[in-house]
Amino acid sequence: MPRSNQLSYAGNPRPSTGELRIVDRHHHPSTPPRPHPRRHGPKSDAPWGNHPIFTRRNPAPAPKPPVERLEQPAIVTPATNQATPAKSTSAFDAPVRGFLAYCKVECGFAHATIAAYAADLRDLWVWMVKDEARSWAELSDARIRAHLQDLSTKQELAAVSVARHLATIRVFARYLLSTGLFEADPAEMLIQPKIGRKLPHAPSYEVVNQLLSTPHPDEPLGRRDRALLELLYACGLRASELANINLNDLQRDLGVVRVLGKGSKERIVPIARTALDHVEAYIEHDRPELARHDKPSQRLFLSRTGQPITRIVVWQIVKRHAARAGIRKIHPHVLRHAFATHLLAGGADLRVVQELLGHANINTTQVYTHVDRSRLKDVISSFHPRP
Known part of the structure; x- marks a missing residue:
C-alpha cells in the first residue's frame, strides 16, 4: 500500500x-x-x-x-x-x-x-x-x-x-x-447535481446612492466607510478583493486600481472621480491616525486598531450602514451586482463588463442582461420592424 x-x-x-x-x-x-x-x-x-x-x-x-x-x-x-x-x-x-x-x-x-x-x-x-x-x-x-x-x-x-x-x-x-485505502470509490455513483442559477438582486441607483451617503465624515471612521462603500460600487469589487488592496495598488494619478481576483488573476479597474475623491480624503485624514507605527501595514483599509480589515469586516460595514439607511437585503456582493447591472442598463458592452468584473466566462456576466428588462424593451421598440 x-x-x-x-x-x-x-x-x-x-x-x-x-x-x-x-x-x-x-x-x-x-x-x-x-x-x-x-x-x-x-x-x-x-x-x-x-x-x-x-x-x-x-x-x-x-x-x-x-x-x-x-x-x-x-x-x-x-x-x-x-x-x-x-x-x-x-x-x-x-x-x-x-x-x-x-x-x-x-x-x-x-x-x-x-x-x-x-x-x-x-x-x-x-x-x-x-x-x-x-x-x-x-x-x-x-x-x-x-x-x-x-x-x-x-x-x-x-x-x-x-x-x-x-x-x-x-x-x-x-x-x-x-492511497490504497479503498478498493472502489464509494462516491463514484454519486452524480454532481446541476444547480439552477438565480438572477442576481440589483438595487436601483437611488437605493445605492442612499447607502453611499449614510456614512458622515464627522463620525469616527466615517471617511473610511464612505471610501470603502464608494470603491465597492464604483469598481464592482468582491469583498475579499477590496480587503486585499494595498496602497501601491492604487494609482491615483491614473485613476485606476490593481485588483487581485480569484485564482490570483490580476486586472486593472478604473475608479470613478467621485469614489477617488473619497478615497484620497480617507488616505489624507483618517488612515495616518489608524496606522500603527509598531506594526506598519500596506493595506489600504485599516480597522480602528490599525490592523488590515478582512472581508468579514467589509461585510459588517456594509450591513451596518444598510441598517442605518433602512435598506434590506444589502451586502457587498449586491453592490457588485448593482455595478454590473447599472453599466449594462447604461449601454455598456457586455465584454467590457466581463473584463471589469474579472469573469473568466462571459456566461457568468450574461446573467446581468436578464435583470434590467427596460433596456430589452427599448431595443425591441427601436429596432424591431413592427414595434
Whole structure:
C-alpha cells in the first residue's frame, strides 16, 4: 500500500500555533485527479496547526480547555453544539492532513479553497464519528447519502451548499482511493447535481446612492466607510478583493486600481472621480491616525486598531450602514451586482463588463442582461420592424 504524506509539527510535538511542515512527501504511483477549485468558502490565513478542520466553527461562549494531543481533538456536534471527544480520531486525522497538504503543495490551491475543503471534511468527520465509524475506510455510498440528507434536512443547508459538500467528498474519496485505502470509490455513483442559477438582486441607483451617503465624515471612521462603500460600487469589487488592496495598488494619478481576483488573476479597474475623491480624503485624514507605527501595514483599509480589515469586516460595514439607511437585503456582493447591472442598463458592452468584473466566462456576466428588462424593451421598440 503506498504511503501517505507524513506531517509533523515544527519543534515541540505538542499541538501549537506553529506551522506544519512536510518531512516526507511520497509521490504516489497513482496520482489522484486534480480537484477543481471551488468558488465558495471562507478565506483563512490560519496556520496549518490551527486549521479549521481541527478547530470549532462556532465556539461556545465558555471556551473548553485546550486539547492536549492532536489524536484527541474536540469535535462540536451539529445537533448539540457541544464538544465531544472523537473516537479513533487518529485514523481520521492523517488522511485529512495528507489531503489538505496535497491540495496546497501539489495543486497549489488558494487558502480559501483549502479552508473550504477543510470545513466540509470536518462536517463529514463529525458525521462519521456520530455514526460510530472508526476510520475513513468505513466511508460508503450509504453513509455519504445519509450525510448529505442530514445537511439538507436537519441543518437546512441550501442546495448549492449541499452540492459543494458533495464535490468535496468526491474529490476526497478519489484521493483516498489513490492511497490504497479503498478498493472502489464509494462516491463514484454519486452524480454532481446541476444547480439552477438565480438572477442576481440589483438595487436601483437611488437605493445605492442612499447607502453611499449614510456614512458622515464627522463620525469616527466615517471617511473610511464612505471610501470603502464608494470603491465597492464604483469598481464592482468582491469583498475579499477590496480587503486585499494595498496602497501601491492604487494609482491615483491614473485613476485606476490593481485588483487581485480569484485564482490570483490580476486586472486593472478604473475608479470613478467621485469614489477617488473619497478615497484620497480617507488616505489624507483618517488612515495616518489608524496606522500603527509598531506594526506598519500596506493595506489600504485599516480597522480602528490599525490592523488590515478582512472581508468579514467589509461585510459588517456594509450591513451596518444598510441598517442605518433602512435598506434590506444589502451586502457587498449586491453592490457588485448593482455595478454590473447599472453599466449594462447604461449601454455598456457586455465584454467590457466581463473584463471589469474579472469573469473568466462571459456566461457568468450574461446573467446581468436578464435583470434590467427596460433596456430589452427599448431595443425591441427601436429596432424591431413592427414595434
